[in-house]
Amino acid sequence: MNGGLSPLFLREMRMPLQESDPPPMRPLSDLVTEDEVEGECLDLCLQRGRKPSPSLLSASSCRLKITSPVTLLASIVRLLKSYSQAELWRTEMLLFEMCCLWLKELPFRRRPQPYYETSIHAIKNMRRKMEDKHVIIPDFNSLFNIQDQEEQAYFAVFDGHGGVDAAVYAANHLHVNLVHQESFNQDPIEALCKAFKVTDEGFVKKAAREHLRCGTTGVVTFLRGRTLYVAWLGDSQVILVRKGQVVELMKPHKPDREDEKLRIEALGGCVIWFGTWRVNGSLSVSRAIGDSEHKPYICGDADHDVFPLDGSEDYLILACDGFWDTVVPDEAVRVVSDHLEENSGDTTMVAHKLVASARDAGSSDNITVIVVFLRDPRCPPPTARA
Incomplete structure (x- = not known):
């Protein structure tokens, strides 16, 4: 080797x-x-x-x-x-x-890296253009030359609409904005939410300079040591699987979600049915990076949550709505479980199988899926640590 x-x-x-x-x-x-x-x-x-x-x-x-x-x-x-x-x-x-x-001679590493094997697959599907972007940084510390912090990793999916520019911008800059927040070392979730806001503001300026009219949803998972931080805008989603069971990490931002509907109406907007529930009859998501012409109804404030990890976690699945609109979490877990069993724990094609399951279930949208394994599926599951 x-x-x-x-x-x-x-x-x-x-x-x-x-x-x-x-x-x-x-x-x-x-x-x-x-x-x-x-x-x-x-x-x-x-x-x-x-x-x-x-x-x-x-x-x-x-x-x-x-x-x-x-x-x-x-x-x-x-x-x-x-x-x-x-x-x-x-x-x-x-x-x-x-x-x-x-x-x-490889660069010296002070500490072993945690187990973050990934399987990724993305397809344009039946859409005219591919507007999804994804980011995989399993060794965040090396990328940003961080010496005095626990091991960190960053995974994200961005689902653009109206063009790919907002998704590209978010994929290129959100992790950079994260590491530059003053609160990054002490409060990662605050830094992550601020990074979403700064990225939104930066793209709004870029859109004005370059006459762009587009936006992107996004879901980000940031791992530091034994803690998982999640932040999101819109309807791209992530689930955690622990001991073979789905752990809900978030609720997507849809216009018909009661709190989102009330927020939009309080600002003078409306949520109406036009094939699906839409903000002012236009967008089918209620939060996003970009979409300058639809602000403040489409806001750039990310939701967030924090989850301690005890070692019993199996994997994460991050995906855009092109996947989640046709595959429910329990079905996704079944697909992964069946694939691992049939292939002796080989993870290489897991994401391909998930994408195929969404396409076969009728998805015509762009589909992006990232599976992040938090332990080696070829080994027996460890007992939970205190």
């Missing part, structure tokens, strides 16, 4: 580009602001490093390149105006050289 690197990584690590080759990554818009540079840089690095490198290498290499004054950040800032192919080529060379060094 060569120091813990997978054979896939060793086999598929691409040779550096030649100067005549096309750029390895998309250029940034010249409308990107200074506040957005870090999130955009991290996204570019993760796109380049995610396949086939292991999560540790992806996270660590991104952070090394972001923090080094002679590497990616300086290059990307210049790219905002020039789109220099030479700069992109130089960035590619630096990544290749770093990977070559890591083939000989």
Whole structure:
């Protein structure tokens, strides 16, 4: 395994580009602001490093390149105006050289990482465009060079409507906004809710600059040590499965939810039936990032909850409404259980099976599913710790 690197990584690590080759990554818009540079840089690095490198290498290499004054950040800032192919080529060379060094010696890790095996699948389905985005950061500390905190992980699903721009923005920036909140170390759930708000405000400004009319729902799970933090807007959802049983973590924001209906009507809006319940006859969700023309009825205030973990938890399922509208939680658990039993605990295709179950049940929407395993399903379940 060569120091813990997978054979896939060793086999598929691409040779550096030649100067005549096309750029390895998309250029940034010249409308990107200074506040957005870090999130955009991290996204570019993760796109380049995610396949086939292991999560540790992806996270660590991104952070090394972001923090080094002679590497990616300086290059990307210049790219905002020039789109220099030479700069992109130089960035590619630096990544290749770093990977070559890591083939000989991996970065030192002070603590073992918790078990966060993931299975992910996303399809456009019958929609004209794919407007979902998802984020998987099992090694949050390495990505942000956090030295003095318990192990942390971040998983999110964003379901865009009216275009993909809001979902892309949230996927690129919400975790960056989270780590920069003053309350991040002491009160993660407060920081998470503020990050949603800051992300919403940032996208509203971007939408005004670029004449965008779209929004996105979102659900985020943030794990710190033995605590799970959940925050959400709209109807993307997450469930926890403990000892094979569903644990409800949240209630989606639908316009016909009584408290949401009262909030909207108190602001002067209305909830009416138009194929489904909609805010002012338009949107079928009552909270979202973006949707400037529908505020304040479509608000950007996230709901949240906190759940202590005792070691008996099996996994999380995060998914957009394209999944949950046709598959109930108990059915999702049955699909996962059957797949694991039939495949000796192999998790590789779990998300594919879940997506297929939603499509077969009649979903025509975009479908994104992330399954985050909190323990190895190939091992017997542990007894709950006190």
